[in-house]
Amino acid sequence: MKTLIMATGLALLAPTALMAQEEKAAEAKAEAKKADVEVVVTGNDQMQYDKKEFTVTEGETVALxxxxxxxxxxxxxxxxxxxxxxxxxxxxxxxAGMANKDTTGLPDDEEKLKAVVAATKILGPDEEETVTFTAPAPGKYExxxxxxxxxxxxxxxxxxxAK
Ligand SMILES: [Cu+2]
Known part of the structure; x- marks a missing residue:
């Protein structure tokens, strides 16, 4: 019975959630166009990023x-x-983010989240996400x-x- 209620709830929610997601993606794209620099990184089934490093300048807006x-x-x-x-x-x-491996992959702990400069959510095959942020103080960020x-x-x- 519980399963049935959950399934119905999901079916009702799905179209709205999808629209919101598409709107968000379009918004992110529009914002990315205004950025000073665009960086594209891919990840594959061998657990490898194609870019192991990239360089930006302090204060510029980065569309990643x-x-x-x-x-x-x-x-x-x-x-x-x-x-x-x-x-x-x-x-x-x-x-610390393991519990959220299906969604953000981030910890829930506010203190720990302060360490995040920018983050995409966990993506499946053929999915992509663009996040825009301002390049922080000079340094090396893993x-x-x-x-x-x-x-x-x-x-x-x-x-x-540095600028
Ligand atoms: Cu991975």
Whole structure:
């Protein structure tokens, strides 16, 4: 009985949620066009980002598009891209987000979330997301995939140069 109620609820919610998602994606695209610089990173079924590093300049707006170009289902090989503040233990951070591996891949803890510079949600095959953010203070910022088991190998570094 419980299952039936849940299924009905989902069926009612789905169209609205989908529309909101499409609207959000369109909004993100429009915002990305206004950005100073566009960066595109892909992730594959071998748990590899195609870019292990990229460089931006302090203060510029960065439109970061992350695409999962793999074929494996999201439940087995989902990916996200999370840029972390310098000094963050990326492995521990990823572990803290494990419970949300089907959605954000981020921890729920507000304190831990302060370490996030920018993040996409967990994406399945052929999905992509663009996030826009302002390049923070000069330094080296590690980015990782927080899907369980990926952070050890699926990572890179964003370098922010001074203006
Ligand atoms: Cu991954």
């Amino acid at each position: 598009t992350f695409k999962n170009i793999g074929k494996l289902p999201k439940i087995a090989m989902g990916h996200n891209l999370v840029i972390l503040e310098p000094g963050t233990n990326s492995m521990q951070f990823a572990m 980015y990782v995939c927080t899907f369980p088991g990926h952070a050890a190998v699926m990572k890179g570094v964003m370098t922010v140069e």
